[in-house]
Amino acid sequence: RKSSNRVSYVVNNIINVNKAELLKAACCNLAESFETNPSIDVNYSDALTGTKQIKMLGLTSPYIQIVQENIPNIRGAAQTYGLTFTPGTWVESIQITKGAGSVINGYESISGQINYEVLKPFNDIPFFLNLYGSQDSRYELNTHFNHKYSDKLSSTLFLHGNTRQSRKDMNDDGFLDNPIGKQVNILNRWQYTDAQKGWVSFGSFRWMKDDKFCYS
Numbered sequence: 001r002k003s004s005n006r007v008s009y010v011v012n013n014i015i016n017v018n019k020a021e022l023l024k025a026a027c028c029n030l031a032e033s034f035e036t037n038p039s040i041d042v043n044y045s046d047a048l049t050g051t052k053q054i055k056m057l058g059l060t061s062p063y064i065q066i067v068q069e070n071i072p073n074i075r076g077a078a079q080t081y082g083l084t085f086t087p088g089t090w091v092e093s094i095q096i097t098k099g100a101g102s103v104i105n106g107y108e109s110i111s112g113q114i115n116y117e118v119l120k121p122f123n124d125i126p127f128f129l130n131l132y133g134s135q136d137s138r139y140e141l142n143t144h145f146n147h148k149y150s151d152k153l154s155s156t157l158f159l160h161g162n163t164r165q166s167r168k169d170m171n172d173d174g175f176l177d178n179p180i181g182k183q184v185n186i187l188n189r190w191q192y193t194d195a196q197k198g199w200v201s202f203g204s205f206r207w208m209k210d211d212k213f214c215y216s
Contacts, residue, residue: 017094028132028140028162030116031083033091054083056112057098065109069117075108085208087160087185089130089142092117121146121154121191136178137166153192160185181212 022033034054056064066074066082074082097113128144140162148154163182169175190203 015096015098017096019092022088022091022094028088028138029084030086030088030091033088033094054114056096063108063110065113067113067115070115072108081210084183085185085210086116086118087140087142087158089128089144090118090158090160090187092119092123118187118189119144119156119158121156121189122148122193124156136164136168138162138164138178152194153190155188155190158185158187158189176213179212181210183210184208185210 017033031054054064062079065072066079068086093116095115095117097109097115099112124144124146126146128142128146130140130142132138132140132142141160143159145157145159146154147156161182161184164178164180165182166178167176167180168178185208186206188205192199192201192203194200
C-alpha cells in the first residue's frame with residue numbers, strides 16, 4: 001500500500017497528495033481539498049461571501065503560487081474564488097512545495113507552490129458519478145464521461161453542478177450565513193499521445209457560470 005501523503009526531500013520539501021487523501025473528506029472543490037492536510041491552513045477570509053483563504057508558512061494566498069500542471073492558473077483577483085472553480089473530483093493529485101520553489105513557473109512562489117493535476121483522459125474510467133447533499137441544502141453533482149477513440153487519442157467530458165437555495169440568517173444581521181447560488185462547470189479535455197514519436201499534447205474546452213447572492 002502507498003501512503004496518501006508522501007514527502008520528498010530530493011530537490012525541495014515537496015508533499016504529494018493523491019486521490020486517497022482527497023477521499024478522507026467530502027471535499028467538493030479545490031479549496032476544501034486541503035482541510036485534512038496539516039501543511040496548509042484553510043480559513044474564511046470573508047464571512048460575508050463565505051470565500052476561503054489558504055495560508056502557508058503564515059502567509060496568505062497572494063504569496064502562494066497556484067499552478068495547474070505546472071502552468072500558472074489562479075493569479076491576482078482570481079484567488080478570491082479561483083479555488084472554488086475546480087471540483088474535487090477533477091483533481092488527480094496535488095503537489096505542495098513549502099518555502100521558495102523553482103522560478104521556472106513564475107516568481108510568485110514566496111511561501112510555497114501548489115500544483116494540482118487534473119485527471120488524464122488516458123487514465124480515466126469510462127463513467128464516474130458522484131452525488132453530494134448536506135443538511136444546509138447544499139447539493140452537488142459530478143459526472144465524467146471518458147471515451148478512447150484510438151490508441152493515441154482519448155477524451156473526457158467533466159460535468160459539475162452545485163446549488164444552495166436555503167436562506168438562513170440566524171443572527172438577523174441582514175446577511176445570509178451561507179451565500180445562496182448555483183454553479184455549472186463543464187470541461188472537455190483531449191489527450192493525444194504518440195509514444196513512438198514522443199508526442200504528448202492536451203487540449204481543453206471549458207465553460208462555467210457561477211452565481212452567488214449574499215443578502216437576505
